[in-house]
Amino acid sequence: MDVTHTWTTSPLTADLLRGALDLERTEHGVLPHRLPARARAQCSAGQLAMAEAQPSGVRLVFRTRATTVELDTLPTKxxxxxxxxxxxxxxxLLVDGRLAGRAGASGGNVLTIDMTTGTSETRPGPVGTVRFTGLSPEAKVVEIWLPHNEITQLIALRTDAPITAVSDRGRVWLHHGSSISHGSDAESPTTTWPALAASLGGAELINLGMGGSALLDPFTARALRDTPADLLSIKIGINLVNTDLMRLRAFGPAVHGFLDTIREGHPTTPLLVVSSILCPIHEDTPGPSAPDFSNLSAGKLQFTAAGDPAETAAGKLTLKVIRDELSRIVQQRAVDDPHLYYLDGRELYGEADFAELPLPDQLHPDAATHRRIGERFAEQVFGNGGPFATQGA
Structure with a gap:
């Protein structure tokens, strides 16, 4: 620590955090969660526990004249x-809404996963410090966006000038989706496609995109229902196929139930249902998705579709089947729900995009594709005539 500074240490309280639905006190500090405790208690799946604790879209926001900011964290890598x-x-690091710095934290716990056996082990590690220097001494709004793909316990926040919480905010956009919405292989937390779209659309993002976990779970629907928001979207499809979780008979009623629950808390809020972006391996072939480990030692993991296209006749789900059903359901419900909308995910990333920017592992977009999806979503959804357009735009 630079001893020439006069440091102010500020409590890490909920009024400084945006994008989290719960803040758990741990032996080290505080751990942001993107699902409330009641929801977490209703599912023991390790994938969900890891995904919801990875703080995609979660950021510290405060006003200050500080020129140096330090954040002690205990990441789980x-x-x-x-x-x-x-x-x-x-x-x-964003200053008055513009990117002003980017950093990482050393140390931390390490969670090692053996994908061939499904087992894992955690090795504990030390607390690290993220440091941003050279900021303007003028009053400004500072945002520190936490890693979208790394569980992060917050230990201490130090600044060389006092901070105050920021109460004013724009329209709150609450979004739920899969690992693609979570951030998959985006470059950084502000360049996931939802973060980019929110920035371009002037919205305050709460991102409930959770890797492997967009499965129409009732507890997720209740979390969406109970979270204040001005705009709502759910992106449904790929996780239901690649987990081979349900058949068409269960899918339609599950979508209706999911939407019914959301509407209990948001009866007239603009609600957009988005189907999957193009994913050629699962367009006409059901799941599950199967990993290909042949190039894992080189850092390349690929996925293939392990289902049989003939099985769709028995109700197995493909992305085409899901898109058709989602479109039908939204059209049916929109007769009585004029604030319900549908967007085909291939409008965000389709065949021409795949030819130019293929999915590196056959499932997840890379950084350039996140940017393209975010820009298109902002244009089509937040832009003139879109379901999230500001009134009179």
Whole structure:
């Protein structure tokens, strides 16, 4: 620590955090969650527990004249047995809404996953410090976006000038989706497609995109129902196929129930249902998705579709089947719900995009594709005539 500074240490309280639905006190500090405790208690799946605790879209927001900001964190870094080490998670610093710095945190716990056996182990590690220097001494709004793909316990926040919470905010956009909405292989937390779209659309993002966990769970619907929001969207499809979770008979009623629950808390809020972006391996072939480990030692993991296209006749889900059903359901419900909308995900990323920017592992978009999806979503949904357009736009 630079001893020339006179430091102010501020409590890490909920009024400084945006994008989290719960703040858990731990032995080290506080852990932001993107699902409330009641929801977490209703599912023991390790994938969900990891995904909802990875703070995609979660950021510290405060007003200050500080020129230096330090944040002590205890990250949990992911590693895959047999693969090269993954890069550290990225912290984005925004000053008055513009990117002003980017950093990582050393140390932290390491969660090592063996994808061939499904087992994992955690090795504890030390607290690290993220440091941003050289900021203007003028009053400004500072945002520190936490790594979208790295569980992050917050230990201490230090600044060389006092801070105050920021109460004013724009329209709140609450979004739920899969790992693609979570951030998959985006460059940083402010460059996931939902973060980009929110920035371009002038909205305050709460991102409930959770890797492998967009499964029409009732507890997720209740979390959406109970969270104040001005705009709502749900992106449904790929996780239901790649987990091979349900058949068409269950899918339609589950979508209706999910929407019914959301509407209990948001009866007239603009609600957009988005189907999957193009994913060629699952357009006409059901799941489950199967990993290909042949190039894992080189850091390349690929996925294939393990289902049989003939099984769609028995009700197995493909992305085409899901899109058709989602479109039908929204059209049916919109007769009595004029604030319900549908967007085909291929409008965000389709065949021409796949030819130019293929999905590196056949499932997840890369950084450039996140930017394209975010820009298109902002144009089509927040732009003139879109379901999230400001009144009179």
């Amino acid at each position: 992911l590693a895959y047995r047999g693969a090269p080490p993954r890069p550290d998670g990225v912290y984005d």
